[in-house]
């Protein structure tokens with residue numbers, strides 16, 4: 001009985017405590033009973049992630065040159081752009097793995113690059129990350145992979161960890177696979193287990209790096225609906241970086257298109273699909289030719305084939 005009460009309390013407290021300042025909650029009684037409900041106090045909130053005038057280079061190569069991005073609370077925001085445009089780099093700047101040359105990254109009101117190691121560590125615990133190479137620990141079962149962050153970062157008793165792990169696996173549809181080893185999973189299942197692990201600590205947000213790449217159409221569909229459901233059910237904030245236009249446009253509330261170090265355009269998927277800017281249109285509609293030409297610059301055909309100049 002005591003265990004049950006603790007578990008119920010943990011279901012409310014763990015997410016709330018870990019969310020910290022992300023959303024200020026007050027408690028109100030549900031109108032049809034005594035169930036505690038968490039209600040956001042203020043509707044209009046500042047962005048959860050606020051990036052201002054961000055510049056970052058790798059050697060001679062300028063990756064970002066004065067980028068501003070706002071990631072709103074509770075929404076799915078996509079950062080899209082061609083390969084090599086700096087999407088993964090942006091996630092690493094947001095999570096404090098890289099430091100910008102200039103500009104600021106604020107996450108939940110904290111300037112991430114001014115934090116000490118401990119503060120950064122605490123903030124990172126509230127960021128779920130699903131990186132492209134987000135491999136599972138191959139020697140651990142599915143269950144132990146998802147339990148790992150709970151064992152590492154909390155002092156919860158084993159019985160509660162077990163229930164929380166099974167809840168997270170249930171959320172991604174894989175409770176029945178908890179005994180399997182990573183080598184026994186398909187690519188899509190492995191990504192869902194990694195997702196269950198990423199949400200184990202009930203993060204305030206989740207950063208997805210190319211969640212759809214390399215997936216078959218069915219797994220892709222499963223991931224698309226899973227990301228949307230997790231975002232809405234757990235009132236999470238999601239950031240997806242991707243170059244898969246179709247899938248990303250189908251779930252994002254807001255899209256930033258980046259290229260050559262700058263934000264080209266930002267808007268709803270519909271607005272960007274109807275964009276007047278030729279570059280955005282070429283990217284969103286996957287056109288082979290446009291402002292980014294199909295042909296690499298070359299001498300005229302006559303010059304090359306007939307030796308004429």
Ligand SMILES: Nc1ncnc2c1ncn2[C@@H]1O[C@H](COP(=O)(O)OP(=O)(O)O)[C@@H](O)[C@H]1O
Nearest residue numbers: 058061063081082083084085086087088089090
């Ligand atoms: N560790 C690194 N060292 C040097 N250059 C890198 C490193 N990681 C990425 N880059 C370069 O930075 C640019 C942006 O990379 P990345 O953020 O991975 O792009 P994207 O995720 O949009 O494909 C690329 O030109 C890439 O070659």
Ligand SMILES: [Mg+2]
Nearest residue numbers: 087088089210
């Ligand atoms: Mg990348």
